[in-house]
Amino acid sequence: MGFPGTWMTESESVVYRVVPKCACSSIGQILYYSDHGRFFDGDIHDSTEGLHKWAQEHSQPLIEANARAHKSYAFTCVRNPYTRILSSFFDKICGIQRNGKRYRGKLVPMLVQKYGIEVGDPETGFEFDQIASFRRFLLFARDTIRWRKPMEPDIHWSAMSGHISTFIANGGHYDHIFFTEKFDEGMQVVLDHIETPVKVDLKQVPRFNESEGHGPKRAQPVEAYFDDLSMHLVREIYKRDFELFKYDFDNPGNKMPLAEVDLDEVHAKLGN
Known part of the structure; x- marks a missing residue:
């Protein structure tokens, strides 16, 4: 490998x-x-x-x-993990990519059809229900990670x-x-x-945020996107990330880690 x-x-x-x-x-x-x-x-x-x-x-x-x-x-x-999955949604699912096209070709049309996700349109200023669409995307992300359907999970x-x-x-x-x-x-x-x-x-050093400006801006604070069900899905997908990297699962509005990363713990738990 x-x-x-x-x-x-x-x-x-x-x-x-x-x-x-x-x-x-x-x-x-x-x-x-x-x-x-x-x-x-x-x-x-x-x-x-x-x-x-x-x-x-x-x-x-x-x-x-x-x-x-x-x-x-x-x-x-x-x-x-909360801000990372939100960023993936706005950049990869809603945004127009560097090549001027949607990410991964047929992915977005499939999400619209199978999961009822809306992504907005650059012509109309990307107006759509961000919270409802994001929560449907979260279901899709969970399906890819848990069952590798309807596709393999994306990096x-x-x-x-x-x-x-x-x-x-x-x-x-x-x-x-x-x-x-x-x-x-x-x-x-x-x-x-x-x-x-x-x-x-x-x-x-300037900030190199290659994904910025290609899609809609997040209209709400982070915590507005995560209700009880969304948090349950996030825990199912990212439980290990929260534990190993010391992020606050209980409060999606707190983006800061609660402690430093324990390198020995990371090597012990991820090394087998």
Whole structure:
């Protein structure tokens, strides 16, 4: 299986396990800058040079050798499961993607037909009942994760612990896991532990939110989208994420973690 979703700087200063919807565009750009002194022109997910990625065949032996021997500092980043699934809905289901089309072609029409989801239209300012549609999407996300129907779960809403576990299961070890909600603080810890060809000043780094502006804005506070049934579904899908990454299940309105991540616990529980 190797190390899917793993990126590494060309200088091998640091190894990063990507978790979708957890500041991965910003992190990728910072890693790119730390080697080259400039940001990648475009979405960092589209880069095919300047950064080693498991998806690039020539990078695989280098990433594998580094991760297995724990030659470099390795890290990842997590996010509150409530805000992450909401963000996936607004970006991937309601939003128009970089190529000007809907995400995954036939996915949205199928959701409209089978789950009664509305996604709005850019021509009419994306007006639709966001709360009702999101809750129906949550049913769909649960179906994909629980029964792999009507399709396999998508990386943007499958559990963070699933992404993070593949790195450990194949012989990798994390030195740090930080929170999207405390991004500068967490990323600074990484930078303080590594030697990069180019020094990075986080205060000067722009925010790379590649999903922004392509879809509707969230019209309500986070907690408005989650009633008792929605919270039950979220617990069913993300129970392990809440426990391992210390987020507050009982209060969807509290996006901040309740404690720091216990790395020993993560390696023990995700390593088998």
